[in-house]
Amino acid sequence: MITHFILNGLDRRAGIVVALLVAIAILVPVLNLVVPPSSPFHVPGYTLALFGKYLCYALLALSLDLVWGYCGILSLGHGAFFALGGYAMGMYLMRQIGPRGVYGDPVLPDFMVFLNYQELPWFWHGFDMFWFAAIMVVVVPGLLAFVFGWFAFRSRVTGVYLSIITQAMTFALLLAFFRNDMGLGGNNGLTDFKDILGFNVQSAETRSGLFAATALSLALSFWICSSVVRSKAGKVLIAVRDAESRTRFIGYRVEHYKLFVWTLSAMMAGVAGALYVPQVGIINPSEFDPANSIEAVIWVAVGGRGTLIGPIIGAVLVNFGKTWFTAALPEVWLFALGALFVLVTLFLPKGIVGTVQLAAASWRERRAAAPAAVALDPKPAE
Amino acid sequence: MSKTRDLLAALVIRLTFVVALFAAVLMPAAAQSTDAELKLLVDALAARGFSETEDAIKALAFTGDDRVAAVLGALGEGNLFVGKTSKQVVIGRAAGRDLVLTDPVTRAEIGTEPSAAYTKIRVNNRLRRTIQAAIGTLTLLSDNPVTRRAAAEAVMKTRDPETIPALDAAIAEETDAGILQVMQEARAAAVLNSDAAEADKVAAIATIAGRGDRESLSILTQYIAAPGEVGVAAQAAVDDVNTTIALWNAGQNIWFGVSLGSVLLLAAIGLAITFGVMGVINMAHGEMVMIGAYTTFVVQQQIRMYAPGLFDFSLLIALPLAFLVAGAIGVAIERGVIRFLYGRPLETLLATWGISLILQQAVRSRFGAQNQQVGNPSWMSGSFDVGLISITYSRLWIVVFAIFVFFALMALLKRTPFGLQTRAVTANRQMASAMGIRTPWIDAMTFGLGSGVAGIAGVALSQIENVSPNLGQGYIIDSFMVVVFGGVGNLWGTLVGALTLGIANKFLEPYAGAVLGKIFVLVFIILFIQKRPRGLFALKGRSIEA
Amino acid sequence: MSSNGTIRKFTTGALAGMLAATALMTAGSALAQEETIKVGILHSLSGTMAISETTLKDVMLMLIEQQNEKGGLLGKKLEAVVVDPASDWPLFAEKARELISQNGVAAVFGCWTSVSRKSVLPVFEELNSVLFYPVQYEGEESQRNVFYTGAAPNQQAIPAVDYLEAEEGVERWVLAGTDYVYPRTTNKILEAYLLAKGVAPEDIMINYTPFGHSDWQTIVSDIKAFGSAGKKTAVVSTINGDANVPFYKELGNQGIKAEDIPVVAFSVGEEELAGIDTTPLVGHLAAWNYFQSVEDPINDEFIAAWKAYKGKDTAVTNDPMEAHYIGFNMWVKAVEAAGTTDSDAVIDALVGVAVPNLSGGYSSMGPNHHITKPVLIGEIQDDGQFEIVSQTPGLVLGDEWSDYLEGSKDLISDWRKPLACGNFNVVTGKCGGAS
Incomplete structure (x- = not known):
């Protein structure tokens, strides 16, 4: 049953994508580490870091597409799950600094020292262990999504209303995380990371490892998504997307299907955030900004929603465009980005x-x- | 050379101070000094440090000369200059790069000279206070009731026992009951600060407590710890005043809430039309507000340049222009982009988000990223008091304006053929079209109307907000919350939603702080939508389900 | 079937294209690198911080242009590389990496707010480059690759409080700020400082508001209430950029005059005031290390050049611009002294470099990578300028580790050899934590 579910997801098309991602996960780090910089095949560290970031965005876009493209739930707050996963990872990385912070406090992160915290807030306990943090990376966003979805789907909040309240959710979290009293570093967020699992986050090897982990996570998530949308439940999801009332009248418990895929999607977004943080070196509340979530929606739209490969392509392309334009046309790049969104939706x-x-x-x-x-x-x- | 001069001046000041003190004691009524004496004292104003200047001000005030008030007034307003070489102090009025000079003592005009030859005599806050107190004492007997009242208020702030004789003289002459009361309060404040008898002080406390406001609290609190009757009376009076203030505070919160609510209403009401009536998620709505604010800026700029006299009317001129500019852009957006996206509300979100980026960047390229200065016309500046609530004119007018816009829109939608057609298209597009309504035209006009209303909201918001390319972004989420909370497609819902959220915010803020208050409101909206998935005033009927 | 193939081809094609494009970007910059010395400018040109940062980009372009007119540096022309980090913190890190490793810039001038600096710090450390940070900040940091040309709290906050106490007789304090790390830390320092001076705890009110807070009615009326306790009250404002305009408008409208409750601000300069009618604000204060109204020939020259560069007679100058002016000239001097743009040599050469500042003196780079500056206190005038009412007699060196905070009072920073440490603990005698 389970094997059938899993194998079913891996048809030829999905197989190619997964294989491609696995190949990237192996090849790019090799080209970065083994091939000498003089070779034309060498991938510089800058490119590696850049594409590592893009792949995290791609994973976020994929998770968003799962709910939007296949279940018709347009979330304008997926950045919140991404950021929560990121914070869980960030807390682990902060605890790893140990006594190497500027004040040399063995337990308290630097920002707590200069804001006169006497002891570690309760929710920071456990994050010194990787396994705990890794669980929290999926549990925290998953739990929030579950609770949020439980209320929203049972009350049959749909369409635009749902989109707006997801936006309210991420906006409320943005404001909350900005508060220094939250004990999560306020506006500065969590930064100045040293090690992950004992490896220096700045070393080329760790970067390559993180890149590979991101590509593999993306491959795995792609496989899972593919399995889900091809399963029987996936067909129901598509039915919900296309005619929710009719599906309900046929006798399906629509809210259960929605809740399942919503929570799954939030967990995937959390993983994306967790992989993102060690690669960019900072997590701060602006990741909760509703504008970020809207941008993620746009990646999906550009790539093509309702296809699993689309959001990956969209995320990579749009972000590559952003990198390119912010350097090539720093004064007017927003025109290009804005025009891209308009043209894509129109044409x-x-x-x-x-x-x-x-x-x-x-x-x-x-x-x-x-x-x-x-x-x-x-x-x-x- | 200049050192000896300073020393001499300082000596003169001290001397005059003593002389003046005697003079003040011997003959408290206005005395006239000779021109030469006065000139020496005035020149001493251009002293090295603020403390020396303060001494000079006090010395001048002690002369009681009726020419002094004008000199001190000029000093306070920054119109007193000292010649760089002549070291003469003069009153100057800027005229281009020149100064039109007046002799401070003789009041005669003494010609025009380049400003570069003069240095402005600097004042800081402490000097400004000293000046006001000095002018206050000097003008208590002025013929102008406004000046007298201001004088009494200024004297009250000094709480200087030495002002008692002057106040007594003024009280004896005063005929206006209102001013008389202020003078008596000022006297009471001075008495409390003097070594008067206990009974006098208790009476003074009663006088001051009669004000029942923050100013009285500020005076009375200082005497709580005083020994004997005075302390007891002060404590009782403070408690009384505090009770009064607490009562007024509730009223003040409601006013703050109404005023915040009306800002939200203005920002959201255009959205209620485009989003509520047409189902378009217009993320560029905030930018329409911003464009309205920039229109105001441009109008004011032109007025400043070509017709400064019209400045007070700048907002009235800006209103129709902002409506037209934002409305025209709205129509262009509808014709160019949105009409291809009807029936796909979530995609309008993406396209309009792109448009909002373009509009922001366009404004940034044209006007720069900095804030632009939009001035308040005189009728929008300042405040007045209702009891202990201070109501600022800008907020008051915004409330009035929001209500006006709301009812004008209601009338437009309910009482005109255009409104009828709009509602018909909203209810059932096909049927309306079959009845001969030009639905594309109605769509364009409705979107233009929503955008235009956002534009005039921008005119109002320019009075209390930053006018920068980011102006709109700050309001877009709040506006969506208001519309969704109130119920899509219902203007009454928007009104009630905006006011409820405004007042809720303002009642939460004192307890939870601004940030937590806002978070609570957002969580409340999320929960509320679970209870009523279609908002406060849900439209009934099937068409909405589409 | 064939659609699978199309997608696959498309995907591989796109990926290959992008990799090639990135390679081209690198190659293109490598070619140009031969003839010029590149200077990176990392200031947001869009997003929320653009409001403050765009002028800093322009001032850097002007300074580079002027330097080229003087014949460039080490016989080469300078070339500015402008990127837009779009007020997005992770993008700051990405762009910093791009500037250093792709464009090969010799130094970077940029960032605004601590979070952007914190986000690029690891990049500068890893790639060993030089960053000049021109904005006032909370201190509590000293990094080998960063030179802090803005004010530390002791160069702004503490002299301002001293002034208010001495000159205005203030006994009751409202510490109002935006809820982020600069106001939090500054207020912590000020609170400790005031308590140490004998101010009673109930005479200090601390209030935080979110970024971009626009409805100030309640807080202004709270300040009014706090100020009616019979003691002279003042507001020390660390309210950030955008929120200031509505704050001051509300103050003016509710009739709080500077004579009653003066407000001293650390983030309000000429640039921010350009957006408001300052008539009701006359007398409120700001503490900076530079005002446009400073009377000094070098300043006049700078202002004239700036107005000409912007082509606008109303263009204003402000403190962070002066910080870039100082920082840029220090860098030029250090590069000349070192004879190379190599980071290690320049970092060593920078310590001790002294250049004229715009307020009539010389600023020099301390061993803690902070600079010496005078502290000026100005009152707002009705023309949007400041009237300087107080100036410290000498120069003040930025103190990175505040003496008033529990965690940092024992720390010092000295990047000269042999200590070469950013956080040396004088009690334990160890170079703590980092590096």
């Missing part, structure tokens, strides 16, 4: 992948129908 409503698929399908059809040139309706079906 690529299915996103890049959806459009490519449509074009391929119509090309096949035309070839089948040739030589009698059939005029195809270029408009995508709604």
